[in-house]
Amino acid sequence: MRSPARDAEVDRRVDEVRARLREMGYLRNPLEAFVAGRVARAASLRALAEGSLRLGVAGGLLVAILAWLGTLALNPALGVTDLALLALYLVLIYALSVAGIAGVAGAALLAVTRASGPRSRPGPFISASGALATALTFLYGTLWWRWFLFAPDARPLASRAHLFAGFLIVLSALLLGRLARIWAAVLLEAGRAEGAPGAGGASARPRTREAARLAGAGLLAGALFFAYLTVTREEDHASARWAADFEVTLAHETIVLIGIDGLSWETVHYLAERGDLPNLAAIVARSARAPLAPIGDAPPPEIWTTIATGETPLRHGVRAFVLPRLAGMRAPIAVGPRPPAFVTALRTVIPSLGLATEVPVSGLTRRSKAIWEIVGEKGYFAAAVNWWATWPAAGVHGEEPYVGVVSDRAFARLTGPRRESVDLTGDVSDARLARAAHEVADSVLAALGAASGATAPGDVEVSRLARAGDLFALAMAERQFPRASLHGEGGILAVYLPGLDILARPLAETGPRAAGLAAVDARLAAIRGHARAIDAAIGRIDAHLRRVSSPPWPHAIALVMTPGECDPERPRAPGLFAFAGPGAREPGILPEVRAEQIAPTLLAYLGFPTSRAMRAGPRTDFFADSLLAKRPPTIVASFGERRLPAVSDASHDEEFLERLRSLGYIR
Amino acid sequence: MKRAPNIERALETIRRDVDATLGALLPAEDAHPRAIHEAMRYAVFAGGKRVRPALLLLAGEAVGGARAELLDAAAGVELIHTASLLLDDLPSQDDAPTRRGRPATHVRFGEATAVLASTALVTLGIRVVAECARRRRVGEATLARVVRLVADAIGTEGMIGGQIVDLEKGPGHDTMETLEYIHSHKTGALFIACAEVGARLAGAREAEVGALAEHAKNVGLAYQITDDLLDREAHPGTIGKPAGQDRGKATFATLFGVDVSRRVAGELFEAAEASLRPFGPRGRDLLAFTRWVAGRIA
Numbered sequence: 001m002r003s004p005a006r007d008a009e010v011d012r013r014v015d016e017v018r019a020r021l022r023e024m025g026y027l028r029n030p031l032e033a034f035v036a037g038r039v040a041r042a043a044s045l046r047a048l049a050e051g052s053l054r055l056g057v058a059g060g061l062l063v064a065i066l067a068w069l070g071t072l073a074l075n076p077a078l079g080v081t082d083l084a085l086l087a088l089y090l091v092l093i094y095a096l097s098v099a100g101i102a103g104v105a106g107a108a109l110l111a112v113t114r115a116s117g118p119r120s121r122p123g124p125f126i127s128a129s130g131a132l133a134t135a136l137t138f139l140y141g142t143l144w145w146r147w148f149l150f151a152p153d154a155r156p157l158a159s160r161a162h163l164f165a166g167f168l169i170v171l172s173a174l175l176l177g178r179l180a181r182i183w184a185a186v187l188l189e190a191g192r193a194e195g196a197p198g199a200g201g202a203s204a205r206p207r208t209r210e211a212a213r214l215a216g217a218g219l220l221a222g223a224l225f226f227a228y229l230t231v232t233r234e235e236d237h238a239s240a241r242w243a244a245d246f247e248v249t250l251a252h253e254t255i256v257l258i259g260i261d262g263l264s265w266e267t268v269h270y271l272a273e274r275g276d277l278p279n280l281a282a283i284v285a286r287s288a289r290a291p292l293a294p295i296g297d298a299p300p301p302e303i304w305t306t307i308a309t310g311e312t313p314l315r316h317g318v319r320a321f322v323l324p325r326l327a328g329m330r331a332p333i334a335v336g337p338r339p340p341a342f343v344t345a346l347r348t349v350i351p352s353l354g355l356a357t358e359v360p361v362s363g364l365t366r367r368s369k370a371i372w373e374i375v376g377e378k379g380y381f382a383a384a385v386n387w388w389a390t391w392p393a394a395g396v397h398g399e400e401p402y403v404g405v406v407s408d409r410a411f412a413r414l415t416g417p418r419r420e421s422v423d424l425t426g427d428v429s430d431a432r433l434a435r436a437a438h439e440v441a442d443s444v445l446a447a448l449g450a451a452s453g454a455t456a457p458g459d460v461e462v463s464r465l466a467r468a469g470d471l472f473a474l475a476m477a478e479r480q481f482p483r484a485s486l487h488g489e490g491g492i493l494a495v496y497l498p499g500l501d502i503l504a505r506p507l508a509e510t511g512p513r514a515a516g517l518a519a520v521d522a523r524l525a526a527i528r529g530h531a532r533a534i535d536a537a538i539g540r541i542d543a544h545l546r547r548v549s550s551p552p553w554p555h556a557i558a559l560v561m562t563p564g565e566c567d568p569e570r571p572r573a574p575g576l577f578a579f580a581g582p583g584a585r586e587p588g589i590l591p592e593v594r595a596e597q598i599a600p601t602l603l604a605y606l607g608f609p610t611s612r613a614m615r616a617g618p619r620t621d622f623f624a625d626s627l628l629a630k631r632p633p634t635i636v637a638s639f640g641e642r643r644l645p646a647v648s649d650a651s652h653d654e655e656f657l658e659r660l661r662s663l664g665y666i667r
Numbered sequence: 668m669k670r671a672p673n674i675e676r677a678l679e680t681i682r683r684d685v686d687a688t689l690g691a692l693l694p695a696e697d698a699h700p701r702a703i704h705e706a707m708r709y710a711v712f713a714g715g716k717r718v719r720p721a722l723l724l725l726a727g728e729a730v731g732g733a734r735a736e737l738l739d740a741a742a743g744v745e746l747i748h749t750a751s752l753l754l755d756d757l758p759s760q761d762d763a764p765t766r767r768g769r770p771a772t773h774v775r776f777g778e779a780t781a782v783l784a785s786t787a788l789v790t791l792g793i794r795v796v797a798e799c800a801r802r803r804r805v806g807e808a809t810l811a812r813v814v815r816l817v818a819d820a821i822g823t824e825g826m827i828g829g830q831i832v833d834l835e836k837g838p839g840h841d842t843m844e845t846l847e848y849i850h851s852h853k854t855g856a857l858f859i860a861c862a863e864v865g866a867r868l869a870g871a872r873e874a875e876v877g878a879l880a881e882h883a884k885n886v887g888l889a890y891q892i893t894d895d896l897l898d899r900e901a902h903p904g905t906i907g908k909p910a911g912q913d914r915g916k917a918t919f920a921t922l923f924g925v926d927v928s929r930r931v932a933g934e935l936f937e938a939a940e941a942s943l944r945p946f947g948p949r950g951r952d953l954l955a956f957t958r959w960v961a962g963r964i965a
Contacts (some may be wrong), residue, residue, distance in 0.1 A: 010926045017923055017931050018931065019937075021888075024847055024851075025842075026885055027938045028881060028935060031879070033877070033881055033942070036877075036881075037877060466770065
């Protein structure tokens with residue numbers, strides 16, 4: 001007669017013997033057999049490399065899933081093909097990484113085993129190897145989670161996404177731990193085959209098992225704790241998810257936002273005092289104005305996207321002039337500010353292997369809505385000209401109402417090597433703007449044809465393009481006015497002028513001594529001349545607006561100026577924000593304003609709420625009390641996800657990249 | 668466990684073929700010097716089941732090899748196995764007076780002749796395997812690999828290593844690790860060598876060799892555990908040596924009990940069967956062989 005207690009004892013002992021046999025290389029399941037390969041039979045260098053690669057494939061697959069999901073969270077608009085290719089790249093990178101680690105650790109273990117003889121108690125060592133791998137993977141996964149999906153500035157994700165990520169981290173940690181145990185057992189077996197048998201070890205088993213159980217319980221508790229944190233945090237964002245539904249206090253004003261790159265607070269006042277910028281000086285003088293806080297050494301695309309979205313670079317995702325695009329993929333990959341190993345590999349190893357190309361910054365990686373998109377979605381007039389990361393240009397709702405976009409690539413295409421055949425699809429948002437763009441480009445280039453301020457042969461074209469680009473942008477902005485006035489419900493028109501910054505770059509890069517005094521003098525004259533030119537154009541716009549202002553089309557003008565990227569004082573020098581119009585505060589200097597405060601301030605002026613996703617609230621001290629009484633600031637959880645435009649023809653990426661190079665933005 | 672219907676007949680055929688090959692390979696009994704040749708033939712034709720040659724042949728067939736071309740190698744490993752039995756039975760070793768129901772070789776011919784016969788069988792076995800590999804034109808690397816596999820299975824990394832640990836371990840020092848070492852070296856090493864040699868001579872891919880080695884490793888240990896159980900349960904006809912001969916020695920059964928050993932052996936056989944899945948129908952005979960070995964304790 002068999003008793004249940006005896007059966008249970010037999011079961012327990014079978015479990016124990018089975019576990020120990022597995023450590024000795026018996027009873028391998030297919031995964032274990034796959035990893036073990038022929039290392040256990042022949043501990044040669046080749047067998048070790050082959051085994052490491054097998055482990056890398058199995059382990060890399062697990063970690064790649066984590067990284068893939070993280071990248072997916074940051075790049076929600078990737079297509080199926082791109083996602084598949086990305087998965088392939090990630091598996092490749094992580095497989096090689098895991099294989100490298102496994103190979104080095106394996107070689108070391110084999111060397112030690114050969115030198116000191118086989119371990120008398122392999123069990124605890126194998127368990128410790130597994131526990132170490134589990135702990136390291138768990139740590140890596142947790143940090144990845146923290147940086148990618150759970151960072152204070154990161155976009156909120158649904159609770160289930162976090163729970164799934166947590167589950168995957170725990171699962172990957174456990175499975176990689178298992179793989180490490182297999183690998184350690186295989187290597188010890190290989191070493192053991194060359195040495196004497198073990199003696200003892202049985203007494204260590206129960207303690208090892210207990211430790212493994214404790215470690216498992218700890219991991220589970222950790223996962224539950226993170227899940228709890230996630231859920232409680234998610235409650236704050238629950239209503240924010242995809243919520244773009246909000247009321248707007250009816251506004252009739254239109255804001256004309258002019259961004260000028262390359263003018264600091266000091267420079268603009270210096271030039272104004274010299275009488276070089278009469279129109280800008282007049283606008284500033286009648287504005288509520290404040291120094292714009294120094295912006296550090298961030299590149300212009302990042303700064304001006306922050307200004308346009310009110311969100312931090314981590315959220316809006318525009319970080320640099322160029323991004324890596326993996327071979328075969330249609331879109332570049334946006335990454336977080338603290339890139340994990342994958343991104344480091346992406347930026348170093350992959351390009352050197354010829355598997356990635358650099359593509360210019362574009363709207364494909366901008367995840368946050370710009371102010372003109374928020375306004376346009378509500379049916380108000382909205383337009384943007386030449387602002388960074390606006391390519392490919394896409395109307396939000398089709399023809400009417402819409403966001404009229406003349407992208408940051410439009411002028412480059414109209415003046416590029418294939419200008420004769422350019423149809424501007426994707427460069428501007430509709431056919432009427434395309435026609436206007438052709439006309440305007442021709443006229444500004446013709447006007448500048450004879451008047452070059454440059455001194456060196458290569459400089460002529462750069463200088464001409466820089467100046468023409470600004471004048472093109474201002475003229476295209478003017479072309480939008482009739483539509484704005486027809487619309488009649490207010491809105492926003494944003495135009496970005498990079499010319500002064502571009503003109504100043506050669507001076508900063510070569511230095512006055514290298515350039516020669518005559519060249520420096522000519523360059524300064526060109527800068528001053530261009531400052532006067534854009535001042536005149538802005539003055540013309542201001543005059544026009546003032547002529548047509550008051551009902552039915554009241555307008556406000558907002559000027560944003562930042563020191564140029566090549567200005568050595570840039571990290572510390574303040575820019576300028578000036579705001580004038582009906583409902584604005586009376587002229588005067590206000591405390592420093594930050595770049596992230598500009599978009600919420602302009603939105604509040606138009607009667608729009610701001611969102612919690614924005615880094616800061618509106619600066620209501622720029623508004624008159626009457627306006628504040630009429631439109632008290634409100635806040636919504638979110639303006640919703642930006643619908644990324646479909647990838648337009650990216651065949652001229654290289655052309656735009658070349659333009660960025662020739663203008664001195666990149667080398 | 669269910670036995671394949673024809674496996675016993677197939678094994679009988681293999682036994683006959685191997686015996687015929689052995690008969691042709693071994694020097695004639697009356698060849699000079701007669702004493703040693705007589706002892707060699709006496710030891711070899713003592714009625715063994717030819718498990719190792721069967722494993723070699725079936726492993727080779729599982730990867731598409733032809734039996735006729737592998738028979739010499741199969742006979743070679745049987746010579747080596749027999750040599751090890753001669754040494755095992757010596758008074759200085761296990762001191763077994765009988766083997767397979769008749770006087771052990773050293774009892775019949777004397778210790779000196781038995782030692783010499785054992786050495787002669789080993790060298791002949793290695794030569795036969797190497798010759799077989801050469802005739803198969805497997806290439807220098809594979810030939811060297813095959814010879815090394817067999818040599819390792821005999822030497823201190825194989826049977827001799829296992830035997831010396833078995834002799835040296837003192838009473839009360841029996842642990843699973845020690846026991847596994849002895850089994851894996853005394854029995855498992857030659858099992859694995861059989862499978863690998865059969866596969867490599869048949870031109871197997873590395874992954875196939877790995878799977879067959881995996882199979883042999885599990886079968887080798889399971890076979891030894893089974894042997895210990897049969898010895899304990901005294902089925903002399905099945906084990907080919909006096910029942911209870913191993914009494915007093917550490918075995919899985921003495922360490923963990925009969926029930927645990929039986930179940931562990933069963934799991935090892937199952938794992939061995941699982942290793943054969945990639946071979947599909949070609950591995951059917953080897954699978955049947957595995958089940959036949961497992962069936963000895965079923």
